[in-house]
Amino acid sequence: MSGAQSPVVPPLDDRDGVIWLDGGLVPWREARLHVLSHGLHYGGSVFEGERVYGGRVFKLHEHSLRLVASAREMGFTLPWDAGELDAATREAVAVAGLTEGYVRPVAWRGSDTLRLVARDSSVHVAIAAWPWPQVFASGPRGIRLATSRWRRPAPDTAPVRAKTAALYALGSLAGQEAEEAGRDDALLLDHRGRLAEATGANLFLVIDGALHTPPPECVLDGITRRTVIALARELGLEVVQRHMEPAELTRADEVFLTGTAYEVQPVTAVDALDYPIGAVTTALVRAYARTVRGEEDRPAPPSGAAMGEGG
Ligand SMILES: Cc1ncc(COP(=O)(O)O)c(C=O)c1O
Structure with a gap:
């Protein structure tokens, strides 16, 4: 998204807190992937952007369903269904103690192979959540x-x-x-x-x-x-x-x-x-x-x- 008026915040890879990764919570700075991941080289990656209002993710299930559907469209199956992704997202938001925030679920093909066709490759899922103001911070000024x-x-x-x-x-x-x-x-x-x-x-x-x-x-x-x-x-x-x-x-x-x-x-x-x-x-x-x-x-x-x- 362009046009963001970001407040001064630490870089995305250098924050406190935890990220939900492949079924568990890991320290934020240790949520890493290998440089030979298919998702990095060939776009084998899908994601969502969600907002937390008053501690609740708005339209959470719709976003989880779209993540699952996007992966299917890209030829891979997520190891978690939409209900499990909902629960994982709620956990990430609760642990972060968020009332107003942003959630970024992302799923990608792993580094098992650099073949373009990676039908049997591993699939990873991460969910990060952090406090976040509006993209256009001064509100709907246009x-x-x-x-x-x-x-x-x-x-x-x-x-x-x-x-x-x-x-x-x-x-x-x-x-x-x-x-x-x-x-x-x-x-x-x-x-x-x-x-x-x-x-x-x-x-x-x-x-x-x-x-x-x-x-x-x-x-x-x-x-x-x-x-x-x-x-x-x-x-x-x-x-x-x-x-x-x-x-x-x-x-x-x-x-x-x-x-x-x-x-x-x-x-x-x-x-x-x-x-x-x-x-x-x-x-x-x-x-x-x-x-x-x-x-x-x-x-x-x-x-x-x-x-x-x-x-
Ligand atoms: C290209 C594009 N179009 C439209 C939207 C709006 O979609 P949504 O309302 O589900 O956030 C988004 C945001 O995800 C987007 O990236």
């Missing part, structure tokens, strides 16, 4: 995007449904170039040049009070995306999942991103286009903030927004 020259590949070109390290080289390059251009993050188009997503978040346009978002074909099927679609429908907003050309950005009244790290993040600019942080985005920022903390009450629908049946 972020500025630059359209990237890198595109999300077609589903028959790369395993786009998997949350695999093999795909994140793209987001890493795109994010770096966006930051070098003075923007917070990159907007990637898909292989056909249609609107896709940011480096670590899904994209929504607000057009005439309705939400429009690309279908999860070339973009990650985000858990926050699903949550926000459900919240929007509860608020009576129409949600349309469809492919969109970049020119549709000129029709949008508001633009925002959704992701575990980004939460609901207003977009205030895409290239030369500027956007306000409008009523629909603000209503969803608030609804999401209440939902992650398990609060039942829903805020009132945004004033002036077009209401319709959920699409």
